[in-house]
Each structure stands twice: as structure tokens, then as C-alpha cells.
Amino acid sequence: MTVPESDGTQIEVVRVFTDAAGRYGNPLGIARATDVIDVDHQALAARAGYAETVVVEDPIDDRARMRIYTPAVELPFAGHPSVGAAWWLNAQLTPVTVIEVPAGPVAVEAADGLIWVRARAEWTPKFEFHQFDDAEELAALGPADFTAGAHYAWMYTNEPRGAVRARMFAPARGIAEDEATGGAAIALTALLRRSINITQGQGSQMFTAWDSEGWVRLGGRTVADHPVVI
Incomplete structure (x- = not known):
């Protein structure tokens, strides 16, 4: 570009x-x-x-x-x-x-x-979600692993508390790796139908609240x- x-x-x-x-x-x-x-x-x-x-x-x-x-x-x-x-x-x-x-x-x-x-989750850009179980595998990802699209890689660090660790790569949008992605946090909340607390990138923090009518609050x-x- x-x-x-x-x-x-x-x-x-x-x-x-x-x-x-x-x-x-x-x-x-x-x-x-x-x-x-x-x-x-x-x-x-x-x-x-x-x-x-x-x-x-x-x-x-x-x-x-x-x-x-x-x-x-x-x-x-x-x-x-x-x-x-x-x-x-x-x-x-x-x-x-x-x-x-x-x-x-x-x-x-x-x-x-x-x-x-x-x-609303349908307002967000489209993401391909990849759930991991191993923190080392999630940490090992890099921009070279994704050549197209927008990818949100995530895992629970404490599922009962809704604690999530995540990374996001979106070469289609000119973003090698995003430090914190609010749209993906909203979309993941809607997908899981629960409130979550996300740590993304180096240590950025996002908080969401799920609404049963399909709305999501992001803080x-x-x-x-x-x-x-x-």
C-alpha cells in the first residue's frame, strides 16, 4: 500500500x-x-x-x-x-x-x-474466530500466519469468571496485529452469549456485558x- x-x-x-x-x-x-x-x-x-x-x-x-x-x-x-x-x-x-x-x-x-x-454485534466487521486451549500456542502466533481476512484468536484463562486472552490479525484491513479490538470483543460476546473480560495484545483490557435482546455493552x-x- x-x-x-x-x-x-x-x-x-x-x-x-x-x-x-x-x-x-x-x-x-x-x-x-x-x-x-x-x-x-x-x-x-x-x-x-x-x-x-x-x-x-x-x-x-x-x-x-x-x-x-x-x-x-x-x-x-x-x-x-x-x-x-x-x-x-x-x-x-x-x-x-x-x-x-x-x-x-x-x-x-x-x-x-x-x-x-x-x-449490536451485526454492526461489527466480520471476524474469523479461533479458540485455543494452550497459552503458548496463542502467544506463538504472528502476522505471518495470516495472509487475508480478519482473525481473532482467543482462549479462556478463567472460564467461570469470563476471563479471556486474545490477539487479532487483520491483513485485509491493513492491520498486521491489533492491540485491542472492540468490535471483535462485541462479536465474541454475542457468540458466547455472556459477559467477558478480555486482555488483548501486550496487556490492553476490555470489558463487555451481554444483553439478551442482542445488544452488547463494551467498556x-x-x-x-x-x-x-x-
């Missing part, structure tokens, strides 16, 4: 799904829609190189519209950008109760020190990183 040259756009960066100490987390690029009116959003995401970069409109009546891009494609919904953008809007003193994405309205709530979003911590010019 050829990455376009910089046009000097500044984006904010946050890390989503950190642990309790603010470590790890999946970087998210955030651009204000008013700053990128004449910018190719997909090219912007390719230059940024994060798993996702979002373009967020200014909130109106506690609602904000958002577009989501991987380095290669636009997504109708993704969990990590929804949680991260909701946290960022709150930090900008413009909190919202709903983020409008192409898939539908994503409800937002702050509770227990986490930002929670509510979405996590976010911290500010630093702005970049791309």
Missing part, C-alpha cells in the same frame, strides 16, 4: 483500552471534521497508520456524527474508535450520549471509571497520548 505524502494535518491521539495503570491501549487518531473539510479521509488514515482514525463532527444536542477508517477501508462501526472518541469528547468538555456512525446510533455512558458504548479506559502532524 502506497502512503500519500503529508499535507500537514494535525490529529489528536488517545490510547483506548488501557490497563488500570494507563499502560498499553490501542492508539486512535482523532480529527475534527472542521479541520479536514478538504482532506481525503481515507488517505489521512493511511498516513496516520493507526488501526483506526476517526473524523468527528462537533456535537449537537449531545449527539456527534463520526466516520471510521482503517489504513485501508472505511468501517460502518468499530468499538475502539467509539469508546475512544466518546472519552475524547468528554475530555473536551463536550460530552455526548450518542455517537452516530454509519451502522447506527451508539449509546454512550460513563460509569465505574470506564466509558461504555452500546452496539474500557482511555488516556490522552499526544497530537501528531501527518
Whole structure:
């Protein structure tokens, strides 16, 4: 993939799904829609190189519209950008109760020190799930093992408590390995029909709650990183 040259756009960066100490987390690029009116959003995401970069409109009546891009494609919904953008809007003193994405309205709530979003599993990108029983086998996986598609490898570390260890590889979306994948967490929760606590990548943490009506709540911590010019 050829990455376009910089046009000097500044984006904010946050890390989503950190642990309790603010470590790890999946970087998210955030651009204000008013700053990128004449910018190719997909090219912007390719230059940024994060798993996702979002373009967020200014909130109106506690609602904000958002577009989501991987380095290669636009997504109708993704969990990590929804949680991260909701946290960022709150930090900008413009909190919202709903983020409008192409898939539908994503409800937002702050509770227990986490930002929670509510979405349907069918909104998430498609993943191929691979369940493991051996932690060493899961740890030995690498991007070279997957040449196409999007793959979520996971195992229970404590099934009664719903504790899960996971990794995600998505070459089809321009992502060699993702540090924390909210959409996959939502999809896995719906597949298992239970709430789970996921540790992914180096140590990022995600929390989910299953709703019997088919909705899933996804929660996590976010911290500010630093702005970049791309």
C-alpha cells in the first residue's frame, strides 16, 4: 500500500483500552471534521497508520456524527474508535450520549471509571474466530500466519469468571496485529452469549456485558497520548 505524502494535518491521539495503570491501549487518531473539510479521509488514515482514525463532527444536542477508517477501508462501526472518541469528547468538555456512525446510533455512558458504548454485534466487521486451549500456542502466533481476512484468536484463562486472552490479525484491513479490538470483543460476546473480560495484545483490557435482546455493552479506559502532524 502506497502512503500519500503529508499535507500537514494535525490529529489528536488517545490510547483506548488501557490497563488500570494507563499502560498499553490501542492508539486512535482523532480529527475534527472542521479541520479536514478538504482532506481525503481515507488517505489521512493511511498516513496516520493507526488501526483506526476517526473524523468527528462537533456535537449537537449531545449527539456527534463520526466516520471510521482503517489504513485501508472505511468501517460502518468499530468499538475502539467509539469508546475512544466518546472519552475524547468528554475530555473536551463536550460530552455526548450518542455517537452516530454509519451502522447506527451508539449509546454512550460513563460509569465505574470506564466509558461504555452500546452496539449490536451485526454492526461489527466480520471476524474469523479461533479458540485455543494452550497459552503458548496463542502467544506463538504472528502476522505471518495470516495472509487475508480478519482473525481473532482467543482462549479462556478463567472460564467461570469470563476471563479471556486474545490477539487479532487483520491483513485485509491493513492491520498486521491489533492491540485491542472492540468490535471483535462485541462479536465474541454475542457468540458466547455472556459477559467477558478480555486482555488483548501486550496487556490492553476490555470489558463487555451481554444483553439478551442482542445488544452488547463494551467498556474500557482511555488516556490522552499526544497530537501528531501527518
